[in-house]
Amino acid sequence: MAVSIDYLCFTFKVKDLRHCGRATFMDTHEHDPKVMKKLRRNTVMINPLARLFPQEPVFLTDFRAHSADDIETYREFFRAQYTEYLERCLRLFTTHVLGLTMTAPRGFGFQFYTESMKLTTADGEDFCGFVGIGGNQDTVHFQINGTGCKHVFTKLPAWELHGWLSNVLGIKQLARLDLAFDDYHGLFDCNYALKAAYEDAFRTASRGVSPTVNENHKYRFGENGTKHYSQEMVTVGSRTSRIYWRIYNKALEQNLAQNGMVWYRTECELKKWDIDALLNPDGAFAALNAFSASISSTPVFNTKPQPEKRVACDVLSAAYWMRRQYGKILNALIEEFDGDIPKVIGLLQRDGRKFRFPDTYAALIQSITNRSVSDPLEC
Structure with a gap:
């Protein structure tokens, strides 16, 4: 896909991991352009990965206790077994669904969670994000960075991940979703973004003021007043708003500009966004505003929820x-x-x-x- 997912954050209840062993998916490939329309099926199937998850522990209703202590002991035993079962499901979900590895607990939390683990690639070489667990109304929080997203979506199509998150874990909203478009021809550079902002192309609603534009360049002057950039970036919007744009010279950031490489990246940071954006990231990007529509020729896929x-x-x-x-x-x-x-x-x-x-x-x-x-x- 032309638009890539560069950052992904989502939260779900720990207890909903028990549904992984019964995961199904609709085998339509509706949102997979690589599959011909005539080959798409409309069948609910058991997900092959569901068989890798353990069976849910069953509380024995015919257990006979001789004292109140026996009842409490059995409850504690069952609670420990169920906690171990959910922890195992969490690791299996991370390994087999996301294709990442979760490290041992670090002994401290993040994002208001009492405990956290790092996410890495299978070989442990690349850092891919964090997992927070404990407290926060018994939820789990995944924070997957750009490197992690590359590994996840190399193995798993975005529409299939949508099935796991929405249909299995009950997630309806992503805490954060970054969509990125890479331009290797210099057509959609920082100057193009400034012209689009001047024409009010970043507006997402007919009312209200236009989003704030910030030029964040770093350069030195050379001969004849030539600017030699060490950073070239334009941002539109606020980091606290639901939509925040970054348009920057990726070749400069990666120290590739001296080799003559042209690489501009347009990133859109979406917060508390509808999970349906995973069904069609290209269309979701194109539907954001006139600026994104001018970059992506994909038919729009509006993920802004309508009231009804x-x-x-x-x-x-x-x-x-x-x-x-x-x-x-x-x-x-x-x-x-x-x-x-x-x-x-x-x-x-x-x-x-x-x-x-x-x-x-x-x-x-x-x-x-x-x-x-x-x-x-x-x-």
Whole structure:
């Protein structure tokens, strides 16, 4: 793909690693341009990597205890077994899905996590990022740098990683996603970025002020006032905003300019971005604004969530994960109470503050839930 993924951060709940052993994928290759359309299938298949994950420990319901201490001992034993099982799943996910290696715990955390590990290549030669674990509402945080992304996406297509993160681990939003476009002809250099900014091509909304432009050059003057650059860079936007641009001379950064090499890189740093961008990074890049559209000729793939689609995804996602985690228990309770659903719901209701969707969702939720089964709302 012309647009590459240069940085990737995502977070998920530790307990969701238990779904890796039941991972499936839709074998359509819909977003893989290398596969001819007539060869694409529409079949849900068990992911071959799922067989590498261990079976989830089962709590023995027929265990007979002779004292309260026996119960507590067994609970502690089961908790230790389950923790070991999740840790093993985490390492297998890192090794077999991402193709990276996770080091031993470093003894200190990062990003508000109590413990952390380094990510490296299989041979341990290249540093690829960090993994944070412990605290933070029992979540795991992956931070994969540019080197790590090269190794990950050499082995795994971005659309397939989307399946693991979204369908298996329940991730709907990436903490950070960097998309990069490399220009080896000097067409999209820093001057081009400045002209685009002058024409307001970096704007992503019709309202509000234009993003801030910053020229961050370093150079010395030579004969006849010639500028000899040691750094050539233009940034657009703020590091704290959801979209931040860097256009710079990569050849200078890599000390390749003296060899006559031309290499300009355009990087877009996206924060809290829809995970669907992994389905089509080229199209997602082209859809950002007029500047990116002028660089990439790929048809746009808009990953900015629309209001109705966001509501639908919130509702259907909550129902999906509820059914996936507690569906069997609900079925058993309904059968036990002879199909008296209101009574079952009464048993499950929790005192105190209720979970609810925003008030603005009310009309749309009603519209969504009134749809027929034959006319589902796609997310």
